[in-house]
Amino acid sequence: MTSQANTNDRTETKTQSISRTELCRPVLTVKQLSKTFALHTVDETEVVGLDEVSFQVTAGEFLGVVGESGSGKSSLLKCIYRTYQATDGDILYHQRVQDQDNESGGKTPTEINLVSCSDREIIRLRKNAIGYTSQFLDEIPRVPAVDVVARPLCEQGFADKKARERAKSLLSQLRLPKSLWEAYPATFSGGERQRVNLAQAIAPKPNLLLLDEPTSALDPETRRAAVELLETYLDDDTTVIGVFHNADVVSAVADRIAVLDEAQLKRIEPAETYSATHSRTDSVAVDQERKTNNDHTADTAGDSETDTNGGDPQ
Numbered sequence: 205m206t207s208q209a210n211t212n213d214r215t216e217t218k219t220q221s222i223s224r225t226e227l228c229r230p231v232l233t234v235k236q237l238s239k240t241f242a243l244h245t246v247d248e249t250e251v252v253g254l255d256e257v258s259f260q261v262t263a264g265e266f267l268g269v270v271g272e273s274g275s276g277k278s279s280l281l282k283c284i285y286r287t288y289q290a291t292d293g294d295i296l297y298h299q300r301v302q303d304q305d306n307e308s309g310g311k312t313p314t315e316i317n318l319v320s321c322s323d324r325e326i327i328r329l330r331k332n333a334i335g336y337t338s339q340f341l342d343e344i345p346r347v348p349a350v351d352v353v354a355r356p357l358c359e360q361g362f363a364d365k366k367a368r369e370r371a372k373s374l375l376s377q378l379r380l381p382k383s384l385w386e387a388y389p390a391t392f393s394g395g396e397r398q399r400v401n402l403a404q405a406i407a408p409k410p411n412l413l414l415l416d417e418p419t420s421a422l423d424p425e426t427r428r429a430a431v432e433l434l435e436t437y438l439d440d441d442t443t444v445i446g447v448f449h450n451a452d453v454v455s456a457v458a459d460r461i462a463v464l465d466e467a468q469l470k471r472i473e474p475a476e477t478y479s480a481t482h483s484r485t486d487s488v489a490v491d492q493e494r495k496t497n498n499d500h501t502a503d504t505a506g507d508s509e510t511d512t513n514g515g516d517p518q
């Protein structure tokens with residue numbers, strides 16, 4: 205199966221399980237978002253991280269974000285998560301609140317501006333609705349990997365046993381050796397930590413998930429396992445905005461792809477279009493690659509995988 209076929213399959217599955225109205229329901233609207241940094245150490249020089257970026261993502265969508273180094277990808281996620289305070293513009297998070305007096309269990313849409321809402325609101329949203337992970341694990345000292353992953357599930361109300369079972373299943377699918385499940389991530393390699401990091405981020409299936417290069421340190425086989433897990437574990441209740449450097453990975457997981465260049469949003473295109481011009485070729489797609497890799501032991505495919513340079517097709 206080609207990665208394009210994967211995308212089509214995913215879109216079809218989503219269409220089947222989400223109603224048409226639901227599919228079009230916006231989850232996040234970013235309007236004219238700008239972020240500038242004042243470099244106090246360099247004569248107050250200003251660096252533009254984001255320049256009037258606008259887009260919208262809808263329920264259940266996976267938006268991939270690509271672009272050259274320094275184009276603003278991480279700044280975008282950090283502004284949405286409010287690690288960075290935007291300089292200008294709006295980020296509207298559209299949530300649906302259960303009606304108190306609606307016996308049929310209806311939900312009323314409400315809007316929160318993530319640029320201007322209170323810190324208390326941000327903390328609440330981070331706990332209940334918006335997840336973020338960078339490529340680096342914020343490890344908690346002396347907590348075993350399985351508990352790092354189980355923790356957000358316990359916070360969601362899962363019983364300890366169930367949460368640990370799910371955590372183990374996620375770590376297993378990400379090919380973390382069983383012998384490491386009860387070990388402390390402090391001693392793990394970069395790729396092992398990243399697997400714990402990714403498992404922890406997706407475990408609670410947040411309403412909006414922000415992923416910053418979640419597969420950058422993984423070997424090709426594990427990267428494929430991660431792609432598969434993202435496709436199978438996350439359902440339509442989770443909308444994802446994910447930064448990726450690898451064109452094959454982003455083409456396989458995303459529905460649409462936003463291309464940033466020098467702090468500006470150049471375009472958003474369907475993953476199929478992006479894949480056709482940026483992935484190695486349709487004939488070297490994820491599944492075929494797996495077959496090839498199984499045929500030989502040399503682990504060199506990652507070196508040749510296409511990098512997302514974010515520029516226009518060559």
Ligand SMILES: Nc1ncnc2c1ncn2[C@@H]1O[C@H](COP(=O)(O)OP(=O)(O)OP(=O)(O)O)[C@@H](O)[C@H]1O
Pocket residue numbers: 241242251252253271272273274275276277278279280
């Ligand atoms: N905290 C900061 N202070 C000053 N400048 C910053 C800060 N964060 C980002 N920048 C600048 O903003 C611009 C965009 O950075 P950003 O990290 O968002 O890019 P990126 O596309 O994620 O890059 P990469 O792919 O290398 O991670 C860069 O010029 C960077 O130097």
